[in-house]
Amino acid sequence: MGKTSKYAVVGNPVNHSLSPEIHELFAKQFNESISYTKIEVPLGEFDACIEDLMNNEYSGVNVTIPFKADAYKYASKASSYARQARAANTLKFQGNKIFAENTDGPGFVSDVQERLGFPLQDKTILILGAGGSVRGILPALLDCLPRKVSVANRSVQRASELADEFGIQSILYDETGSEQYDLIVNATPTSLQAKAPLIDPSAFEGTGLAYDLVYASEPTPFMVVAKKGGAKAVSDGLGMLVEQAALSYKYWTDQMPETQPIYEKIRKQISKK
Ligand code: NDP
Numbered sequence: 001m002g003k004t005s006k007y008a009v010v011g012n013p014v015n016h017s018l019s020p021e022i023h024e025l026f027a028k029q030f031n032e033s034i035s036y037t038k039i040e041v042p043l044g045e046f047d048a049c050i051e052d053l054m055n056n057e058y059s060g061v062n063v064t065i066p067f068k069a070d071a072y073k074y075a076s077k078a079s080s081y082a083r084q085a086r087a088a089n090t091l092k093f094q095g096n097k098i099f100a101e102n103t104d105g106p107g108f109v110s111d112v113q114e115r116l117g118f119p120l121q122d123k124t125i126l127i128l129g130a131g132g133s134v135r136g137i138l139p140a141l142l143d144c145l146p147r148k149v150s151v152a153n154r155s156v157q158r159a160s161e162l163a164d165e166f167g168i169q170s171i172l173y174d175e176t177g178s179e180q181y182d183l184i185v186n187a188t189p190t191s192l193q194a195k196a197p198l199i200d201p202s203a204f205e206g207t208g209l210a211y212d213l214v215y216a217s218e219p220t221p222f223m224v225v226a227k228k229g230g231a232k233a234v235s236d237g238l239g240m241l242v243e244q245a246a247l248s249y250k251y252w253t254d255q256m257p258e259t260q261p262i263y264e265k266i267r268k269q270i271s272k273k
Helices: 019-029 046-055 068-074 080-085 104-115 132-143 156-166 173-178 189-193 221-229 238-253 260-272
Strands: 005-011 034-040 060-063 090-094 097-101 124-128 148-152 169-171 183-186 209-212 233-235
Touching (some): 005 046, 019 034, 019 238, 019 260, 046 090, 060 238, 068 097, 080 104, 090 238, 124 132, 132 148, 148 173
Parallel strands (some): 124 148, 148 169
Antiparallel strands (some): 090 097
């Protein structure tokens, strides 16, 4: 083992994050030594925190709510996915330079297409929510050439602005039952509030996959409503969490971890809680 590289996840709140466990398991696969901590950053202090971490010889950070846009702005150079999302979930420090990447999109795509075996090309897709995770997902999702992507959001204006920016369609929650979707993605935190989003349940008839970005020890309220409404398969977002983390690890170290065993291990761990 060489020198211990230092990483962290920065956000607010950050206490619930599984990133330290996941990254330590990745490092073990390569017989590498890393330290990975959780840092809760007060609002308005993101830039100062990053400067401090660079001074303390950290190699990079994951960035979570609410700092992904700040991370993109603060970086010296950003990848194409980070530029399109105008948000970054991964920063790499090299000398006095900061490189930004957004692995949420490719992480989502990889979980859906590879682990769940659900190709996205030519599919009709509905996304619920228009926040940071949707900005992160859309560039990689659109690269897969879906037939049509629609977005519905509680604040209608936010959905229509996002739709204009990415060349997709925005619809109202009330209109969600008027079309058939191959894939429905819940990108709202409603499952954390023990609620399902206000989608018309008939929207799930014939849906191949209903995917909740939130992960939990049990099927989320969205997954339950989707299954009841006729969705053929449902999934929570744990696979995306592991895939986006693996892509961050690769961005930092040039080594791509094997994700399936880590997914299984973390799944077991959260179901025990
Ligand atoms: P944001 O705060 O940026 O956006 C939240 C979105 O959800 C907004 O569109 C908001 O609508 C909508 N929303 C919030 N509360 C409700 C509600 N009660 N009813 C209907 N809509 C609501 O969050 P993110 O997009 O960053 O994250 C969304 C979820 O995805 C979070 O729970 C997060 O933990 C999860 N996530 C999971 C990842 C994974 O790897 N599995 C990665 C990234 C995120 P409005 O615009 O009207 O406020």
